[in-house]
Amino acid sequence: MPHIELVHDRAGSGAPIVLLHGIGHRRAAWAPVFDRLARTHDVIAPDLAGFGESAPYPKGTAYNMENACADLAANFAAWGIEKPHVVGNSLGGAIALELGARGLVSSVTALSPAGFFGPVDRFQALIPLGLMRLLAQVTPERVLEVIAGHEVGRRLIGSMLYAHPERATAEATYGDSLALKHARGFTQTARSGITYVFDADVPVPTTIAWGTKDRLLPYRQARTARKRLPEAHHVALVGAGHVPMMDAAGTIVDIINETVARSASSASSASVAPGGQESVA
Numbered sequence: 001m002p003h004i005e006l007v008h009d010r011a012g013s014g015a016p017i018v019l020l021h022g023i024g025h026r027r028a029a030w031a032p033v034f035d036r037l038a039r040t041h042d043v044i045a046p047d048l049a050g051f052g053e054s055a056p057y058p059k060g061t062a063y064n065m066e067n068a069c070a071d072l073a074a075n076f077a078a079w080g081i082e083k084p085h086v087v088g089n090s091l092g093g094a095i096a097l098e099l100g101a102r103g104l105v106s107s108v109t110a111l112s113p114a115g116f117f118g119p120v121d122r123f124q125a126l127i128p129l130g131l132m133r134l135l136a137q138v139t140p141e142r143v144l145e146v147i148a149g150h151e152v153g154r155r156l157i158g159s160m161l162y163a164h165p166e167r168a169t170a171e172a173t174y175g176d177s178l179a180l181k182h183a184r185g186f187t188q189t190a191r192s193g194i195t196y197v198f199d200a201d202v203p204v205p206t207t208i209a210w211g212t213k214d215r216l217l218p219y220r221q222a223r224t225a226r227k228r229l230p231e232a233h234h235v236a237l238v239g240a241g242h243v244p245m246m247d248a249a250g251t252i253v254d255i256i257n258e259t260v261a262r263s264a265s266s267a268s269s270a271s272v273a274p275g276g277q278e279s280v281a
Contacts, residue, residue: 003074007053008046012038015106015260016081018072019045022090022243023114023189024133026052026179028172029089032249037256044079048092050185063188065098065196073104085260089243090114090217091189093208097229100202107263108206109256112217112242115198116224125216126190128160133190136181144181148174163213163241199228205262206232209255211240211247233259 009027017037019030027045037043049071050056050063061067072095076084086105088096093113100108117125136144147153149170157173158165165173180186206229210222219236226234235255240247 003078004049004055004057004071005078006046006049006071006075008044008075008079009034010042010044010079011035012041012043014041015264016042016044016079016084017256017260018076018081018084018086018105019043020072020086020088020092020095021045021048021051022092023129023193024051024180024183024186025090025176025243028052028175028179029243030245031172032245033253033256036249036253040257041085041260042081044081044084046075048095048185050189051183052179056184062192063185064192065095068095069098069102069104072099076104085109085256085263087111087256088113089245091193094196094198097198097200097202097206100204100206101200103203105204107204107259108202109259110206110208111237111244111252112210112214113198113208113225114193114217115196116221116228117217118221118224121218121221122194124218126193128216129190132160133180133183133186136177139177139181141178141181144177145174148177160215161241161243163211163239163247167246202229202232205259205266207235207255207259208232209235209237209244209252211237211242211244213239213247214242216242233262 021029027047030045047054083106085107086096087109089111093110094115096108096110099105151166154173155165208225212219237244237248
């Protein structure tokens with residue numbers, strides 16, 4: 001498939017970390033943690049293809065995991081990075097796990113990842129998302145701006161995503177609403193989600209963190225994730241919602257740093273052969 005040049009923000013230096021947002025969202029979802037991570041890492045937050053400011057896939061190209069991973073791998077090369085650490089939320093969490101399963105990244109931190117729902121939970125997520133998308137599409141932009149300007153409006157718009165939607169600024173809420181309204185990859189991605197299941201081994205250090213107040217992908221799905229990925233580190237984000245970066249920014253930064261550190265430790269151990277000799281390729 002053609003390489004989509006993903007619009008992205010980049011800052012900092014050090015080990016590269018790529019941040020992947022969820023369906024209908026945009027790279028600004030990572031604003032609560034971006035600068036803190038950039039103090040010690042080379043942080044890249046892209047808009048996925050068909051979302052935010054990034055172009056959609058060419059007509060006829062499926063919005064599936066094979067294409068998402070191939071496109072991100074091409075962007076990694078374009079950004080001059082190899083096997084970055086990857087962090088994803090919701091759809092982005094599932095993509096992060098898929099990248100890990102393919103050996104394309106050094107570690108995975110997945111926040112409320114898609115792919116672990118049962119038959120009922122699947123539609124518990126897709127139906128509200130579809131309604132949110134429809135409301136955003138039919139509501140004039142000026143009205144969305146006015147609604148976002150009031151705390152009650154921000155609670156209404158963000159109630160399915162955050163435990164504390166009132167913490168968002170009017171500008172951020174309005175921007176999120178526009179991103180959902182104009183997301184060209186939304187419909188095809190949602191259709192792919194109807195049948196999507198993640199059930200693969202991830203051979204890199206992996207953390208799965210789940211908000212206990214997640215209304216889209218309820219916390220009970222974390223039990224399924226534990227069963228399918230018993231080697232991963234599993235964390236409950238107490239009191240956080242589906243998009244936990246705003247609800248628990250400090251905790252998210254700590255979790256990402258811990259996962260990256262485990263990866264570095266694993267790489268260091270792997271480079272030392274039995275008897276304390278460094279292995280040479």
